[in-house]
Amino acid sequence: VSPPSSSSGFTFAPTYGTPCARAFFSNDARAQGVPYVGANVKPLLDEGGLTRPFVLVRRQGVTVGVIGLSTRHTPESGMRDNYKGLHFGDEERALVKQVPAAYAAGADVVVVIGHICAEELRPIVARHPDWRLALAGGGHCHRAALDQVFATPVVEPGAFLRSYGRVTVVVDPTRRAGERLVSSRAELVDLTYDEGAPAPIAPDPGVAAAVAGWQTKTDAALGEVIGHTDEALEPDTPPLVNFLTDRWRESAGADVAILNRYGTRQALGPGPISLGTIYSVLPFDNKLVKVKLSGSQLLEDVRCCGGHVSGLKEGADRVLRLSDGRAIEPGASYTVVVTDYTYFGGSGFLFEKQDPQGVFGEDWRPSLIRWLKAHPTSPGRGLEKLVDREARLPKDKNERR
Numbered sequence: 001v002s003p004p005s006s007s008s009g010f011t012f013a014p015t016y017g018t019p020c021a022r023a024f025f026s027n028d029a030r031a032q033g034v035p036y037v038g039a040n041v042k043p044l045l046d047e048g049g050l051t052r053p054f055v056l057v058r059r060q061g062v063t064v065g066v067i068g069l070s071t072r073h074t075p076e077s078g079m080r081d082n083y084k085g086l087h088f089g090d091e092e093r094a095l096v097k098q099v100p101a102a103y104a105a106g107a108d109v110v111v112v113i114g115h116i117c118a119e120e121l122r123p124i125v126a127r128h129p130d131w132r133l134a135l136a137g138g139g140h141c142h143r144a145a146l147d148q149v150f151a152t153p154v155v156e157p158g159a160f161l162r163s164y165g166r167v168t169v170v171v172d173p174t175r176r177a178g179e180r181l182v183s184s185r186a187e188l189v190d191l192t193y194d195e196g197a198p199a200p201i202a203p204d205p206g207v208a209a210a211v212a213g214w215q216t217k218t219d220a221a222l223g224e225v226i227g228h229t230d231e232a233l234e235p236d237t238p239p240l241v242n243f244l245t246d247r248w249r250e251s252a253g254a255d256v257a258i259l260n261r262y263g264t265r266q267a268l269g270p271g272p273i274s275l276g277t278i279y280s281v282l283p284f285d286n287k288l289v290k291v292k293l294s295g296s297q298l299l300e301d302v303r304c305c306g307g308h309v310s311g312l313k314e315g316a317d318r319v320l321r322l323s324d325g326r327a328i329e330p331g332a333s334y335t336v337v338v339t340d341y342t343y344f345g346g347s348g349f350l351f352e353k354q355d356p357q358g359v360f361g362e363d364w365r366p367s368l369i370r371w372l373k374a375h376p377t378s379p380g381r382g383l384e385k386l387v388d389r390e391a392r393l394p395k396d397k398n399e400r401r
Contacts, residue, residue: 037068040094042087049086053098056107062171064134065107067098069114071140076348091116092124099131108171108180109134117141118156125149134169134184142262146188153186160235160266163188195270222276227372229269230382236261236308240268240281242388244368245310251367252290252337255322256298256311259339260347263308273372273383278365286364289343291336291355295328298336305348306393313392320393339364 029036029050036051043049054067069091075083095112102110111134114121118138125136126149133152138145144158146165155165166189170182193200233240241259249257266280293301302309302320311323321327328334342349343358351358377383 037066038070039067039098040072040089040091041068041070042089053094054102054105054107054110056102056105062169062173063106063108065102065105065110067095067102067110067112069094069112069116071114071116071120074115077346091120092127095124095128095131099128099133103178108173108177109169109184111135111137111167113137115140118143118145118147118154122147122149122154125152125154132178132181134181135165135167135186137165137167144188146186148186151181151184153184155186155188157188162192163190165189218276222274222279224275225272226275226278226369227273227375227377228271228379228382229273229377229384230379231384232270233268233384233387235264235267235281238308238391239384239387239389240264241308242310242390242392243268243383244282244364245308246388247367247371248288248337248364249310251370252288252335252361254290254311254335254337256309256334256336257338258301258336258342258349259308260305260342260349261307263339263341269383273377275369278368282365284341286339286341288361288364288367289338289340289351289358290361291338291343291351291358293334293336293351293354294330295332295334296330297350297354298334299328299330301349301351301354302393304350305342307342307347307349309392314394337361 035055037053037055038044038051039053041049041051045052051068054065057064057066070088071077072088072090074088075086091114099110099112110131112121113135114137116138117140118136119141121136121138125131125133129150131152132150136149136152136154138154138156139159141156142159143156144163145154145156147154153167155167157163157165165186167184167186169184171180172182173180189201191200233243241264244264245257245259248254248259264281265283268277268281299320301307302312312320312328313323314320319327336351338349338351339346340360341347343351345352372383375386377386
């Protein structure tokens with residue numbers, strides 16, 4: 001490394017989800033006071049939109065061009081109405097235009113950070129070694145990944161903030177534009193540790209103070225303890241999703257309840273269950289929707305999109321039946337409770353098309369809170385002892401019939 005070279009470090013963690021609808025998107029951007037970058041999200045800011053393709057950030061004497069991406073499949077992963085007026089284009093085509101633009105705007109090095117899987121970024125970076133990206137960072141597939149493609153680390157820290165990516169970049173500002181990257185080294189920093197053990201990394205004092213202030217406010221609003229679990233009910237596992245869907249089905253008086261996969265955001269427990277715990281497991285303000293489906297339509301939804309269910313179970317013969325053992329009659333009518341996310345097509349479900357007159361009900365949390373208050377749990381008699389722990393559907397949705 002030549003004498004005028006400088007070393008710059010930065011960290012990043014994945015984000016999941018796109019702010020919903022243009023009005024909410026705009027409000028969030030103003031409230032947060034940070035620019036939203038999305039090179040493949042149209043319209044861009046200079047076209048009357050809400051995002052810009054990249055920003056220039058100055059760190060330790062180095063100008064870093066930060067290009068944002070969001071997977072072109074974003075509208076398929078969320079509620080359709082949330083994306084009206086937005087177009088998510090081809091990621092590679094956007095980068096072909098914006099990487100040179102970032103260098104031309106004065107970037108010493110360029111990084112790409114997106115809501116996109118590392119496995120999708122990897123081949124794009126491999127086809128363009130001339131970009132010499134200092135980082136291609138993603139977060140969407142809930143899997144940690146760390147690869148080196150030519151000079152570029154391709155990093156996905158994984159889900160639930162269990163780790164983050166740390167990248168050390170060495171830059172020589174005396175080189176020509178586009179060639180100033182000397183080296184880029186990435187690592188994944190594990191943040192998990194045993195209960196009661198010291199944290200592996202000392203908290204940042206400023207961040208810790210900010211969190212403490214919000215924690216005080218949150219405890220005041222949501223600190224009421226309503227239950228207990230001695231074992232963790234992990235996200236997207238039968239004990240947790242069965243607990244949720246059973247409560248929704250019972251509360252709605254429905255035959256079946258369906259929840260999309262990966263709809264839960266953290267474990268429930270171990271330890272006291274507060275109102276805040278329920279909001280942490282289900283952080284989005286979804287509503288429950290009751291639909292009327294024929295048996296054929298119900299089976300179509302399970303086959304197309306999988307998910308977690310209450311009121312259904314697949315037997316050893318690979319046939320789906322109601323939980324009381326009755327066969328699903330193709331022409332019979334069934335009441336099914338779902339979330340508004342899946343009702344409007346999230347995760348590929350067909351509910352709105354099948355029943356345009358779906359009946360919208362309460363938020364998806366109150367029925368859980370009522371049940372926990374009516375069924376006391378405590379140390380030694382935790383919630384895990386009161387829930388069904390058995391999987392009701394196999395994971396491979398393509399094998400169902």
